[in-house]
Amino acid sequence: MSVKPVILIVDDDKNTRDGLQRALQRSYDVRVAESSEAALQILGKESNVDVMLSDLRMPGVDGLGLLRRVHAQHPSTVCILLTAYGSVEIAVEAMKQGAYDFLTKPINLDHLDMLISRAIKSRDMEQKVVSLESQLNEKYGMENITGESIAMKQVFDIIQQTAPTQASVLIQGPSGTGKELVAKAIHRLSTRSKGPFVAVHCAALSASLLESELFGHEKGAFTGAEILRKGRFEMADGGTLFLDEVSEIDPSVQVKLLRVLEERIFERVGGQNSIEVDIRVIAATNRDLREYVAEGKFREDLFFRLNVVDIILPSLKLRDGDISLLVDRFLKEFSEKNGKIFDGITADAVSLLQAYSWPGNVRELRNTIEKMIVLGRGERLTVRDVPANIREASSGYALGSRATVLGGGSLADTEERKIMAVLNKNRGNKTRAALELGISRRTLHRKLREYAVREAE
Numbered sequence: 056m057s058v059k060p061v062i063l064i065v066d067d068d069k070n071t072r073d074g075l076q077r078a079l080q081r082s083y084d085v086r087v088a089e090s091s092e093a094a095l096q097i098l099g100k101e102s103n104v105d106v107m108l109s110d111l112r113m114p115g116v117d118g119l120g121l122l123r124r125v126h127a128q129h130p131s132t133v134c135i136l137l138t139a140y141g142s143v144e145i146a147v148e149a150m151k152q153g154a155y156d157f158l159t160k161p162i163n164l165d166h167l168d169m170l171i172s173r174a175i176k177s178r179d180m181e182q183k184v185v186s187l188e189s190q191l192n193e194k195y196g197m198e199n200i201t202g203e204s205i206a207m208k209q210v211f212d213i214i215q216q217t218a219p220t221q222a223s224v225l226i227q228g229p230s231g232t233g234k235e236l237v238a239k240a241i242h243r244l245s246t247r248s249k250g251p252f253v254a255v256h257c258a259a260l261s262a263s264l265l266e267s268e269l270f271g272h273e274k275g276a277f278t279g280a281e282i283l284r285k286g287r288f289e290m291a292d293g294g295t296l297f298l299d300e301v302s303e304i305d306p307s308v309q310v311k312l313l314r315v316l317e318e319r320i321f322e323r324v325g326g327q328n329s330i331e332v333d334i335r336v337i338a339a340t341n342r343d344l345r346e347y348v349a350e351g352k353f354r355e356d357l358f359f360r361l362n363v364v365d366i367i368l369p370s371l372k373l374r375d376g377d378i379s380l381l382v383d384r385f386l387k388e389f390s391e392k393n394g395k396i397f398d399g400i401t402a403d404a405v406s407l408l409q410a411y412s413w414p415g416n417v418r419e420l421r422n423t424i425e426k427m428i429v430l431g432r433g434e435r436l437t438v439r440d441v442p443a444n445i446r447e448a449s450s451g452y453a454l455g456s457r458a459t460v461l462g463g464g465s466l467a468d469t470e471e472r473k474i475m476a477v478l479n480k481n482r483g484n485k486t487r488a489a490l491e492l493g494i495s496r497r498t499l500h501r502k503l504r505e506y507a508v509r510e511a512e
């Protein structure tokens with residue numbers, strides 16, 4: 056049995072109240088009040104009133120006054136006003152104060168019925184949008200990025216400072232470190248958050264496909280182009296364009312990309328008309344893009360366009376203390392998702408996870424916890440639930456160096472952590488970072504190359 060919508064009728068005239076109640080009680084659960092004060096009392100007690108039908112002229116607080124209060128205190132109740140003195144001015148005023156609609160007496164019951172169901176539908180729709188929006192905010196705001204390490208705090212600072220600006224952002228970091236998550240957070244925290252977030256994965260497409268993906272094509276531009284197709288630039292108008300794996304863009308497309316970034320206009324493939332767009336670009340790469348520039352694989356001018364703000368995401372093993380936070384977070388997420396109740400994870404198991412090197416970074420940790428939850432049988436996750444490869448890889452390490460397990464890290468790790476932190480603080484500017492670290496730019500470059508090699512291994 057479905058629950059009937061609840062309607063509250065407010066009128067000082069008994070005949071009107073009774074008449075409406077009789078007409079509506081078949082389809083609705085009806086409440087009646089003879090004054091605004093009585094209506095507010097009912098609304099205070101019952102939170103589920105869907106629609107309020109209120110007379111406009113009543114002694115005491117009148118219909119408009121009631122409307123204002125209901126709108127402020129019970130925003131999910133839709134208000135429809137009734138009056139014998141229908142006039143455009145009052146109607147407009149009532150709508151301004153938040154009334155859904157307005158009916159003049161004598162009331163046409165068919166019309167009223169239609170209005171009520173339309174009002175409920177539109178209210179439901181509105182609530183859905185609101186809840187989707189808050190879900191999205193949950194999903195992509197900064198609260199979705201877990202981390203308390205120095206390195207991540209610096210990343211949060213940069214996100215916060217950069218998000219409200221229109222500056223291009225280049226996010227660099229090894230695979231699985233959260234580059235896409237950061238890009239989405241910047242979008243959600245920006246003035247463009249109501250606009251679209253459009254991602255293009257540049258590595259997956261050949262030069263010509265990428266070109267038409269980005270810029271779109273006119274009908275008949277090439278064989279197979281049977282219809283006009285809008286590109287990602289057009290789709291992202293008013294929002295953010297996320298260019299993932301930007302290092303892999305073919306040089307022929309790099310030139311065209313540069314022009315759009317400089318002039319904010321472009322033409323569709325096979326088209327003559329210039330199209331203007333308002334977009335912000337965020338790019339990501341797991342390569343050292345400066346290296347690509349030095350090797351002539353990536354245009355320097357394009358690099359500077361993209362790299363107005365530089366965010367470097369450190370590999371997971373360099374984020375002191377974050378592993379256990381992430382473990383907790385993923386534990387909660389996946390036990391809810393799988394309907395399992397876990398009484399946490401043992402300290403030994405966490406130590407084992409902390410000692411592992413996590414070449415796949417946060418993504419690998421997330422997948423590992425999911426697997427442990429799905430396969431786990433006891434009430435708590437223990438060392439035995441840790442996948443064998445991780446157990447083996449990290450237990451030797453753990454026995455050999457207790458300090459590592461406790462989060463101290465080897466000397467080399469400490470050095471790398473320090474260097475990455477200073478680099479982030481200086482927004483990726485290696486000259487300034489080297490200065491602050493007291494080493495030469497060349498030494499810094501050498502060290503970064505060494506880390507990249509270790510990362511790859």
Ligand SMILES: Nc1ncnc2c1ncn2[C@@H]1O[C@H](COP(=O)(O)OP(=O)(O)OP(=O)(O)O)[C@@H](O)[C@H]1O
Pocket residue numbers: 199200201202228229230231232233234235236237341381417418421
């Ligand atoms: N700090 C974090 N807190 C919570 N979840 C995270 C964090 N960083 C990454 N993740 C999760 O890890 C997974 C990988 O993140 P993401 O896709 O953003 O990485 P990426 O750097 O873009 O990787 P790739 O270079 O492989 O594309 C996602 O499921 C993401 O939600």
Ligand SMILES: [Mg+2]
Pocket residue numbers: 234235299
């Ligand atoms: Mg990614």
